[in-house]
Amino acid sequence: MALTPKNELSREDKRSRQENAQQEALLREVDDAVRQGDTEEFLDKWGKPLLGLLVAALVAFGGYLYWQSRQEAAMERDSEALVGALDQIQSGNVDSAYDRLEELAGKDGGGAAVAAAMMRAGIAEQRGDTAEASTIFKSVAGNDSAAPAMRDLARLRDVTLNYDTMESAEIVAALKPLATPGKPYFASAGELVAHAYLDQGKRAEAGALFAQIAKDEDGPESIRSRARQMAGVLGVDAIEDVDALLEEQGIEREDADGDTAAAETE
Known part of the structure; x- marks a missing residue:
């Protein structure tokens, strides 16, 4: 069997590689031409609309x-x-x-x-x-x-201003949505609603509402104190933590126990 010389194989490899390189170069040129043609066609078709959109966007941004x-x-x-x-x-x-x-x-x-x-x-x-x-x-x-909070405040101020001339049912209707625990003006609105309940003879509803106000830690202390007293008058326990209340009032537990014992003796 005859063997092909190494130098002849080398020339064939070179010729093959050269042909492949030429084909790749030709394909790249064709691809570039196609791309350039597509770009020109795209710009011819969409160039003006795109420019108009860009100008409109710039005008809108400036505005x-x-x-x-x-x-x-x-x-x-x-x-x-x-x-x-x-x-x-x-x-x-x-x-x-x-x-x-x-x-x-x-x-x-x-x-x-x-x-x-x-x-x-x-x-x-x-x-x-x-x-x-x-x-x-x-x-x-x-x-x-x-804002809802400002609207609620305005409604509360209006009822407070006209409380003496309003019917108790009107007061309840106007402020009951605000007299709910968690609402910004619960304590203030609740106190007015509770007194309106008393005017209607609804002592149970008034007592329960006063107790809720007294337990509302976010409410003003002056309103909570009045509500606590009113709840007690109506027979509703509004004190959850006696020790905490005494501490709030600046009263020592021993003094309170002594006053209670003295009152029981009398």
């Missing part, structure tokens, strides 16, 4: 930045109006503060507008103009744009 700057400027003006009104109130110029807040309070929505309205209502109440104060409180309470 947003302008709107944001206007909003920030408006917020600064509103804050300055509130601070200026507070300064007037602290100086005793409540009438001037009331007038300065009129424009801001007349705006739709916004926390600053609601705060201005509440301040005007407070000034009107302070001046004895309960009708004007009540009108403003009712307006805030019915303002869907206001």
Whole structure:
């Protein structure tokens, strides 16, 4: 059997590799040409719409930045109006503060507008103009744009202002949704509702509500103390931890035991 010389095999390998390299180069050139043709075709078809979208996006972004700057400027003006009104109130110029807040309070929505309205209502109440104060409180309470906590506060202030002229059923209907443990104004609203229950002769409901208020650790201590006393009068135990209560009141346990023993002896 005849063997092929090594040098001839080497020439064939070189020739094969050279042909493969030329084919690969040709394929790359064809692929580049196709890609370039696709790009030109794509740009011809979509170039203008894409450019329009890009311009529109840039315009929208510029408009947003302008709107944001206007909003920030408006917020600064509103804050300055509130601070200026507070300064007037602290100086005793409540009438001037009331007038300065009129424009801001007349705006739709916004926390600053609601705060201005509440301040005007407070000034009107302070001046004895309960009708004007009540009108403003009712307006805030019915303002869907206001924060829920501010609406609840306005409703509570309005009922407090008109409590003596309202029917007990009206008071309960207005404040019962607020007289629920966990609500921001539970203690204040609950106390008014409990007294309305008493006016209706519902001693059990009043006692239970007073007991809940007395046990509410988030409520003002003055209201909790009154509720504890009222619950006791109505025969409801509102004290969960006697030792904690004595510590709150600054009373030593020995002193309390001694007073109790003396009372029993008498």
